[in-house]
Amino acid sequence: MKFPLRLKFFVFASLLAVAPLVLVAQNLTRLTRDELRSAANEELTTVATQLRTEFDSTFRGRWLTPLMVIRNAIDSDALGVSQKISLLTLGLEELPQVVALQLSVQGSDLPILVTNESFSKRLVQNGLDPIETLTTSDDLISAIEGTGQFGRPLIAQISETGDWLATLALPLTSTIAGRQVTMAAKIDLSVLGQLVKRHPFAQRGEITVIDHAGRRVLGEQVELLTTRSIVSSALPLIVAGARADALEPYTRPDGSAMLGAYAFPDWFPWAVITELSEASAYAVSNAITRQILVVGLVGFAIASLGAMIFARQLTQPILSIGQVAERVRHGDFTARVENIRTGDEIADLARRFNQMIAQLGQRLELMKFVSEGTISAIRKADQDGISRGGERSSVSVIFTDIRGYTEFSERVAPEVVIEALNCYFEVQTGIVNRHHGDIDKFIGDALVAVFEGPDKEQRAVTCGVEITEAMTSLLEEYPEYNLHVGIGVASGEVVKGAIGARNRMDFTVLGSTVNLSARLCSKAAPEQVLVDQATMKAGQSKADLQFNQLAPIMLKGYSDPVQTYSALRHIQP
CATH class of the missing domain: 3.30.70.1230 (Nucleotide cyclase, GGDEF domain)
Structure with a gap:
């Protein structure tokens, strides 16, 4: 591959001008990126932990504790069925995110159900039966009792409306007609979705809540996210019930480099994942790099201009010698290198080259006279x-x-x-x-x-x-x-x-x-x-x-x- 002398001078001068700047920029960028990475990791962990805490406190403070109070009030042999229904209605009015309360009597096909009127209307508008949709079946209550998950929410989405509901079951000690009674509640989890959507971090990063199957929850549509490596890392911990928070850099399937962290709420079988692209995390570093690049380009342009002028003065006589050599190669022995006034070794080379051409011409003419x-x-x-x-x-x-x-x-x-x-x-x-x-x-x-x-x-x-x-x-x-x-x-x-x-x-x-x-x-x-x-x-x-x-x-x-x-x-x- 041909590498002209002029290009060599150009590269040499450019490297001489740019190489120190590149070294300084590289070290400065590395230090800046390390600091920004540390800050981004801390922010990711803080946001994930904060949301985890808010999820747990919301569940305990807004829903579990009030529902246990209602359960305890209802759990009295002195109250009749009508009084128990009145307590359910009163509790439903005081808890706006609770969209249904019911008392299920063991062996009875007709539970006592009280529903949120506005939520029921939404279900009707979407072609759903509120009673059928908001009733907690005996099979589900039996499954909760069998696994000992009383007080633990079971999460499901109503696909027609996009609402996410948590089903909570609390057993009563009192009985009705000698039969076991269980209080069940349906809780609208939209307030948790609002916590995620309105969090300041969501303006520059991404907050995702996933369940044990790797599906996005609290959103309008269910999306499977198992192709993300950070989701794959969190799934075993959700299934195992572990609660170890972690940081993890990774690359998405589309090639985006990401920084991520996850935390696990105590009351939900979820992982709260916070993600930030490296482009956003290193925005300051990238800005510094751009400034250095501008300065470097200016220096490169100046160095290139100087290199081109110097290389032209140095290589032009050499190119002239090359052009004359090409003419000689094609048999023109009258060609001579002219106008070389540098007064250096190149001028001496041109003079000797001219002498060589003259002698070659003479020898070529002599060759015509011999066999x-x-x-x-x-x-x-x-x-x-x-x-x-x-x-x-x-x-x-x-x-x-x-x-x-x-x-x-x-x-x-x-x-x-x-x-x-x-x-x-x-x-x-x-x-x-x-x-x-x-x-x-x-x-x-x-x-x-x-x-x-x-x-x-x-x-x-x-x-x-x-x-x-x-x-x-x-x-x-x-x-x-x-x-x-x-x-x-x-x-x-x-x-x-x-x-x-x-x-x-x-x-x-x-x-x-x-x-x-x-x-x-x-x-x-x-x-x-x-x-x-x-x-x-x-x-x-x-x-x-x-x-x-x-x-x-x-x-x-x-x-x-x-x-x-x-x-x-x-x-x-």
């Missing part, structure tokens, strides 16, 4: 340079010679001769390169190329055939030149190496194969490719080549006639 074999030998040379000598190598050598060149050079200007030679050699060189040959040298109007590696014979012959075709096209384009080409191809072993003086050498190939190629070229007719027998045998497997056997010919330096072949492109019938 690929020479370049390869230079690359393989050790620190003492290229050693004179040679090594054997199996190659195919191709000689091309322009026919009519002497007459052409005598009748046209030297500039035209050079232009024509360059044109012809440009075409021939392109064909040699396309077939992966190496131009060994140019000798006047002749070209010498060497082919090595697999299929060298086929590539050399194909190259020769394509050169004759290209030269025919050039003759059509420049008929006034009247120039033709003859080509000889031979294959075999040669000696390849550096030959000459220590200070002036030529890297070339020598041997009978080279001589044979040259002799075949001298005997080739215009637009003819003559090949030796070794080349023909190796190249005849190529489908698009055709070899015609010729009569053996005498060649200079050979005592016996040499078998030759004419190579041309095979034409499909």
Whole structure:
């Protein structure tokens, strides 16, 4: 991944400006959050404990104690049934949250029931029968007696109205007609819901009262809250009847980070849970963080501006050098690094870079005058340079010679001769390169190329055939030149190496194969490719080549006639 120098300076300056501020802000924020967390935890615990106490005191003071007084007053053998009913009616008038009082006689299906008139009307408006709704059944009284829960409230909601009622049963010692009598009361718990709703903490946090099943109570709708981890923690304590208050940080299913506490009323099978989001708890800390962030951004902007100015002054010369290097990579050796006036190491680098480009340009021009074999030998040379000598190598050598060149050079200007030679050699060189040959040298109007590696014979012959075709096209384009080409191809072993003086050498190939190629070229007719027998045998497997056997010919330096072949492109019938 590229990481520009300008960006490095930018990051360095930014870190230098912002890092101390970040460290200070981090420590300050941590201390502030610790203090706020402690204060929030204390508030959560205090609110939960306060509501628990208010629930218990409300139940005992407003309902349980007055109801026991009424029970005690009714519990007299001297009172008749009518007097007992009058006491129930009077007690109901004095206790506005008590919506029903009844006396249940064991074995009787008709309890004595007194109901709150306004509450009964609400039930009627919602399509309910007040008598049926507010009557405490004998089964429920028996269940309370069986579990010994006399005086303990049983909580239920009237789904049609949303009201939460507590059912309370108190046994009487006196009897009616010799039968056990129990006083039952239905208590409207809306006053407890109002305590929760109107508590000041509810303006910034959340107060939830849950029962043993994890359901929200005292609300209009029953909601299951067991997905909250704090509810899951409190449920076992409700079921077990434990009353251990606790604090607990947790995360809600929606990802909200919360702080929570819970407390357990003595008279209700509930848990009072107080919750506060960390965002609210740490609001002051967040405000401080925002202020620090603003200051940090201002410092960052100033540092960034300074870093950009400084980085631009420092990196612009380097970028200029990079741009010139890119131009050189694409072959433009005239490019130079200019307008570097920093007077430092970068300016010295630019000067040396310009010198290097000039030397590379010179070397590139020199490379045009040597073969690929020479370049390869230079690359393989050790620190003492290229050693004179040679090594054997199996190659195919191709000689091309322009026919009519002497007459052409005598009748046209030297500039035209050079232009024509360059044109012809440009075409021939392109064909040699396309077939992966190496131009060994140019000798006047002749070209010498060497082919090595697999299929060298086929590539050399194909190259020769394509050169004759290209030269025919050039003759059509420049008929006034009247120039033709003859080509000889031979294959075999040669000696390849550096030959000459220590200070002036030529890297070339020598041997009978080279001589044979040259002799075949001298005997080739215009637009003819003559090949030796070794080349023909190796190249005849190529489908698009055709070899015609010729009569053996005498060649200079050979005592016996040499078998030759004419190579041309095979034409499909």
